Amino acid sequence: MFFRNLTLFRFPESCARSLKKLEKELDDHRLRPCGPIEMATRGFVSPYGRDAEELVHRVGPYALLSIGSEDKLLPASVIAEELANKIAKISEKESRRIGARERKRLKDEVINELLPRAFVRPSRLAAYVDTETGWLVVDTASRRAAEDTVTAIREGLGRFPATPMAPVESPRALMTGWLAHGKLPAGLAWGDEIELRDPVEAGAVVRCRRQELESDEIREHLKSGKQVFQLGLELDERIAFVLGEDLTVRKLRFLDVVLDELGEDSAESARQELDARFALMTLELKRLLEKLDEWFGLPRPDERD
Known part of the structure; x- marks a missing residue:
């Protein structure tokens, strides 16, 4: 399991103590089947799969969670x-x-009559918390789905003051500056994807894929006043991603040099494979999160924030 998108939150150090009791606190908030006249249910499921009981997988300070949903399909x-x-x-x-x-x-009657016969669509969303540095990382690019994850954890713990990123430096301005000056921070390399927008309301939008980002074409867009809203990047030749101006990470991809570290046939069971992949992923993402903090300034909130 490797995350494909990242929506990020931070929580104060005081939360770390309650997060150590996640297993116990979340047990009363397991996913239950959708009832005959319910449209949807949500709850925690095991990251090991549907037949497992454990709700948390831990590696050092990292705790992996999985939130399940059942939604009735009623077109x-x-x-x-x-x-x-x-x-x-x-x-x-x-x-x-x-x-x-x-x-x-009558419409309400129709819905109640149809609900017991509706198909149920299950879904799963993974997230992990870093109790040492205060990150909540959700495997989605959807702000709504990420907020629902925070709400689910808050309901389980009773209290979880995680907040979205509040960068000191403007990501849009900083990324536009990188491109305009043709200079990236150490360790970064250009990807091949970009979204440029005119910042005025209803302004022009340019999206490019498989594009040389230092080309004259891109420079002309910058000269016309467009700004970078999404930028394809690579970090240390180990991970590739598209970084948004809201600091959402999309299209996260671990490159061959990382995947080779897993080796072949190194895991004797599915659980050991999950353990190895989660440990490797959190190690790589720790480096990325540290860099995001370094570039944009993402202070960990204190209890008073």
């Missing part, structure tokens, strides 16, 4: 069709017009 078109049929039958039988309030009531 709006199906609801509309069933509602139209029900209204048509009532109108034909009673020869009267259906008002807005009754229509809403």
